[in-house]
Amino acid sequence: MTEMSQFSTGELAKAAEVSVRTVQYYDQRGILTPSEVTEGGRRIYHDSDLERLQVICFLRDLDFSINQIKKLLQEENREQVLELLLTDQIESLEKSSEEIEVKLKRARHLQKATAKWRQLSLEDLSDISRLMENQKSWRNLQLRMFGSIILTSLLYFIALLIVIYYFKDPRGLFVVCPAFIIATNLVVFHYRKQFEYLCPNCHRTFDPSFKEFAIAGHTPRTRKLTCPHCHVKTYCLELAKTKTK
Incomplete structure (x- = not known):
């Protein structure tokens, strides 16, 4: 049987490539609770907690709110909910990407025009x-x-x-x-x-x-x-x- 990894708050933050304050914040918001808490108050996290943190970070990168993440993680059919949320997020990002691309083309066109206009009266x-x-x-x-x-x-x-x-x-x-x-x-x-x-x-x-x-x-x-x-x-x-x- 494979031995389960254990992480302190700092070790978990390092493994997920986030700051300690980020882990503490998610803990305070109730979306990332430690698997164990010692008598001295030390928080111990397991592999499942690392996976949960990685999911949270992934969703946050997609601009999911804390409440959306909390709702997702509390659902029994979280996989289906995640798929729906991701589909909605992808559509939103694609739309934003198109708008950004249009603005980028305009900016580049204006930049070229401005370069020509510098010598104009x-x-x-x-x-x-x-x-x-x-x-x-x-x-x-x-x-x-x-x-x-x-x-x-x-x-x-x-x-x-x-x-x-x-x-x-x-x-x-x-x-x-x-x-x-x-x-x-x-x-x-x-x-x-x-x-x-x-x-x-x-x-x-x-x-x-x-x-x-x-x-x-x-x-x-x-x-x-x-x-x-x-x-x-x-x-x-x-x-x-x-x-x-």
Whole structure:
């Protein structure tokens, strides 16, 4: 028969890799009582007590409260209760882990952005902030403009089909084609008035002429224009006008 190990409070704490005060605290809270107490008041713990302490430490690492642990250890079907508690704790930790991962990605992204912003002026940072705030309005305006152009093009092709296959008169093309060009320009002109451009040089906004707007080189979010304020020709940021303007 294997001899049962015995531990003093200090030895038990060392075996479980916790402090003596931790063992004493659990004893005071009634979740870890010694197997024996000598006449002199010395507490003696056995292997079963070490296992119990290890379970307690494990549960505490999972953020179980003392009351939850006490409830678990008092149950006859403690294994089933432990499984339920662990399942609940795992779900909670997984959710927390996902939230932490999202926050971590944001922090890393901000760290990279901040490294780039260190060399930017306050005006540059203000432009970046304005761009971010304007992003949704600009995208919605772009979608409406392209939707209108697509609708105009669709009506143009329908008109072409009617002229070619119904009237069978090619002279109708001299009416349909110019009408399409005029309609498309009216759509672009209408939406152009709802855009403004931010000069990266002087950080001021302006409205270009329709001619300059139409012939200027551009990217999806910028257009090469001459700023009327500083007279510098550069790629200016396209913004949706706010309702307050």
